[in-house]
Every structure is written in C-alpha cells, then in structure tokens.
Amino acid sequence: MSGGIALVKSETVIVQVPATTANCGPGFDALGIACNIYNKLELTLTEENKIEIEISGEGVGYLPINEKNLIWKVVKDVIDKTGAAYNGAVIKMHNDVPLSRGLGSSAAAIVAGIVAANYALGEPFNKQDVLEMATAVEGHPDNVAPAIFGGMTVSLCSQSAVKTISFLPKLPLKMIVAVPKFFLSTKKARKALPESIPIKDASFNIAHVASLVAAMCTGNADVLSYAFDDKLHQPYRAELIPGMYDVFAAAKKAGALGAALSGAGPSLIAFSLDNEEEIGRAMVETFSKYQVPSSYLLLNIDTVGTHRIG
Numbered sequence: 001m002s003g004g005i006a007l008v009k010s011e012t013v014i015v016q017v018p019a020t021t022a023n024c025g026p027g028f029d030a031l032g033i034a035c036n037i038y039n040k041l042e043l044t045l046t047e048e049n050k051i052e053i054e055i056s057g058e059g060v061g062y063l064p065i066n067e068k069n070l071i072w073k074v075v076k077d078v079i080d081k082t083g084a085a086y087n088g089a090v091i092k093m094h095n096d097v098p099l100s101r102g103l104g105s106s107a108a109a110i111v112a113g114i115v116a117a118n119y120a121l122g123e124p125f126n127k128q129d130v131l132e133m134a135t136a137v138e139g140h141p142d143n144v145a146p147a148i149f150g151g152m153t154v155s156l157c158s159q160s161a162v163k164t165i166s167f168l169p170k171l172p173l174k175m176i177v178a179v180p181k182f183f184l185s186t187k188k189a190r191k192a193l194p195e196s197i198p199i200k201d202a203s204f205n206i207a208h209v210a211s212l213v214a215a216m217c218t219g220n221a222d223v224l225s226y227a228f229d230d231k232l233h234q235p236y237r238a239e240l241i242p243g244m245y246d247v248f249a250a251a252k253k254a255g256a257l258g259a260a261l262s263g264a265g266p267s268l269i270a271f272s273l274d275n276e277e278e279i280g281r282a283m284v285e286t287f288s289k290y291q292v293p294s295s296y297l298l299l300n301i302d303t304v305g306t307h308r309i310g
C-alpha cells in the first residue's frame with residue numbers, strides 16, 4: 001500500500017437507449033417514436049477530476065472525448081443536482097444511432113447520460129424528473145420522450161411542465177428510413193423555419209396531427225394516406241434535402257401509407273404495413289436521381305425505451 005487515500009468510484013452502470021424519429025410529419029416538436037436501433041453507454045463515476053471517454057461505432061474521431069462531450073455534460077449536471085462528491089467519470093459508449101441524420105442521436109446521448117448517472121447515484125430521480133431534465137437540455141420533448149418511455153409518444157410543454165403519453169399504435173406499423181450520407185444539424189434545420197406561419201397552415205396541421213394520433217390509437221388506417229402531411233416545417237426545410245418531395249412520392253407509389261422528414265432530417269421516413277424492401281429501394285433510387293447517396297433502414301417500434309442492461 002502506498003498510504004494514499006483510495007479513490008471512490010460508483011457502481012458501473014450500462015444502459016441501452018433507442019433511436020427515435022420525431023415529428024412524424026405534422027406533429028412538430030410533439031410526436032415521436034422509439035426505433036429498434038440502439039446506443040449502449042457504460043458509466044462509472046469517479047472522485048478524481050478526470051474524464052476518460054472511449055467511443056466505438058458512430059462518431060469515432062468526430063465526437064469529443066473531453067469535457068465538451070454531451071454525455072459528460074449531462075452526467076455532470078446530474079451529479080451537481082445531487083451534490084455528490086464525484087468529479088470525473090469513465091465513459092464507454094457504442095453507438096449504432098447515426099449522427100445528425102434525424103434519428104435522435106442527441107436525445108439518445110442526453111437520455112443515456114441522465115439515466116446512467118441516475119442509476120450510478122442510487123436513483124434519486126424518477127422517470128418524470130428524467131423527462132424534464134432531458135427536455136431542458138434538448139430544447140423540445142419529442143425525441144427524448146420516446147427515448148425514455150419507448151413506443152409512440154405525444155408530448156407537451158406547458159410553462160414549466162413537460163407531459164408525455166406513451167402508447168403502442170394499434171397498427172402493425174413498419175418504418176422505412178432513407179438515410180442520406182450527409183449530416184444536417186438540428187440547429188441548422190431549425191434556422192430554416194419562419195417566425196410565424198399562416199393560420200390556414202396551422203389549422204391544416206392541427207387537423208392532420210389529430211387524425212394521425214386518432215388513427216394510431218384506434219387502428220383505423222383510412223386517413224393515413226393524408227395524415228402524415230405537414231405545412232409547418234417540411235416546406236421550409238425542403239431546400240436542405242434535395243429531392244425530398246419526390247422521395248415521399250416514390251415511397252407512396254411503392255406502397256407506403258405516408259412519408260415525412262425524420263426529425264429535423266436529412267433522413268426521410270416512410271410508414272407502411274407491408275412492402276418495406278420495395279419502398280426502401282424506391283426511396284434510395286429517387287434520392288440518387290438528385291445526386292444524394294443514401295441507404296435505407298427497416299425499423300420497428302421499440303416498446304421498452306431506455307433501460308439498464310448491466
């Protein structure tokens with residue numbers, strides 16, 4: 001023994017967090033769905049003022065491995081909220097969620113960090129606390145809510161409250177996501193939006209999002225060939241995603257019920273009950289006509305949300 005004081009470490013916690021697709025067309029900042037691709041995060045809190053970060057999968061060589069890393073920032077926030085004496089961490093992550101593509105990579109990082117830190121600290125916070133903390137960091141609840149609860153989520157922010165209802169659609173919904181090989185940050189895609197929109201576009205979206213949620217809750221698919229349409233954000237973002245409306249049309253022609261921007265894009269998502277491979281191929285082929293290389297993912301709804309796996 002050197003006679004030094006042994007450093008205190010927390011228990012090591014491993015959590016799994018799903019990708020998410022937000023908006024679903026007309027449900028800007030409100031609707032989201034958890035998808036079955038995942039990141040894993042292993043976290044050990046340490047007393048020593050030192051951060052060690054190891055990344056595999058998406059983001060290697062791009063995501064910071066110092067105190068600027070988003071996961072460390074949220075972990076530190078959770079530690080500070082409890083007043084615990086930890087100053088550093090060992091963070092190991094494996095990421096399968098594509099970065100800055102509209103599949104909720106930032107929400108996955110935020111939620112994984114908060115949930116893992118909460119377990120490491122002995123669970124001082126409940127799921128509602130996690131939802132509020134994650135929404136405050138992300139700025140809107142539509143990705144963090146399904147990442148936490150799984151399923152399809154409808155969320156609202158009212159003054160300081162964040163409320164979410166998670167449910168499983170009564171339709172065997174398949175999701176086909178065409179993922180372009182370029183990044184589009186949410187920050188840039190939000191800058192493309194106007195300060196205000198015409199009342200007729202607002203009322204269009206209210207009717208469409210209400211019909212979409214009603215269809216999902218009842219299993220009545222009749223309105224779904226219209227219900228994914230949007231006039232609130234997609235028209236303004238179209239110029240950032242070459243071929244967007246033609247890819248939507250190709251997906252529908254190949255059998256999709258509807259199609260939309262996934263989150264803030266650039267990925268485009270089609271919803272269907274069958275014909276997934278054909279729809280995926282049609283979307284990628286149409287993107288290629290606009291010189292946008294892409295690949296497609298066939299996804300199902302994750303029903304569990306973020307949970308501890310070790």
Ligand SMILES: Nc1ncnc2c1ncn2[C@@H]1O[C@H](COP(=O)(O)OP(=O)(O)OP(=O)(O)O)[C@@H](O)[C@H]1O
Nearest residue numbers: 070099100101102103104105106109185186263264
């Ligand atoms: N595993 C991760 N670890 C640390 N930071 C991450 C991780 N994943 C994403 N981030 C941070 O989130 C940023 C991407 O967030 P952004 O909101 O632009 O895209 P997105 O969340 O993938 O898309 P959307 O919100 O449209 O679904 C990255 O540039 C990085 O700063």
Ligand SMILES: N[C@@H](CCO)C(=O)O
Nearest residue numbers: 022028029186263264
């Ligand atoms: N609702 C958000 C989702 C992406 O974070 C947007 O469309 O900007």
